[in-house]
Amino acid sequence: MSDWTTSFTSGWSIYIVVLVLINVVGCAWLLWSNAKRRPGDPGPNETSHVWDGDLTEYNKPMPKWWINLFWLTILFSVGYLIYYPGFGAFAGVSKWTSAGEMKREQAAENKKLEVTFAPYAGKAIDKLAMDPKAVVIGKGIFNNTCSTCHGSAGKGAIGYPNLTDDIWHWGGAPDEVLSSIQQGRQGVMAPWGTVLEGMGGDNAVAYVIAYLRTLSQPQADLRNDYMASQGKKLFDGVCVSCHGLDGKGNTQLGAPSLADAYWLYGDSNEALQKTIRDGRHGVMPAHKELLGDTRTRLVGAYVWSLSQKRGAETGKPDTSVQ
Structure with missing residues (x-):
């Protein structure tokens, strides 16, 4: 001070x-x-x-x-x-x-709630998701705690992930989803504008964006696309360390797949330019201390149920870790 x-x-x-x-x-x-x-x-x-x-x-x-x-x-x-x-x-x-005083009252109320939550203590979120009552309780906790960022339907917004699809930047297995909720996540995309332009000139970022757009288009032919072919060279020299040679990301780092046409911060050229040039820093706060172990499991069960519904509709694997 x-x-x-x-x-x-x-x-x-x-x-x-x-x-x-x-x-x-x-x-x-x-x-x-x-x-x-x-x-x-x-x-x-x-x-x-x-x-x-x-x-x-x-x-x-x-x-x-x-x-x-x-x-x-x-x-x-x-x-x-x-x-x-x-x-x-x-x-x-x-x-x-x-x-x-608030903490003391909160602790007293939490003790009362333990009676309600006791049947769900320690259970895996995919098992809890099979219990309709547990899902309803989890939805109530979600609406009170998580909907501010992810929306009441869990569909997210710019900078906040959609929880109803099968795309999980940090892994979509039950224990990985629970870890994201309980421990929080720090998603950091470093600013690469200066580095890329030093390697490929003023249009380097535009070249990389052109290449990224082809990753979700298996039929794309780089031989007939000058910008994308130049972008691949830059991508291979800078981006593969996090996103991989095939651009499908790395859940250990929280590096998203670039081959699924899903863009957390928007898919416009302006949004992608800002992401690559200036970087991004996304934060998912840890909620275990705030909600406790059982309530975070119930929230996880509700979130898990949202993605499973989506998986059933699309026929995609339930535990996709793209």
């Missing part, structure tokens, strides 16, 4: 302390100074303020019990500021924080 930040924090704390003291001491002084009669004050029935002949303004002090309640309120506020945070940077003798 910088000296400026430390000074600002200390100054802000002092400012809060001063405000609190002014309020507490000011209330006590106001109460004390007005709780007794001063010499020269008119008597309770001597204000001489009379209206309509019989309406008289009196100057009677508040009753003792009312005054004592105010004093008790002030004492309570002092005790509160000693026990709880609120007096500047002083954390209070209880060390209470809203974050800590």
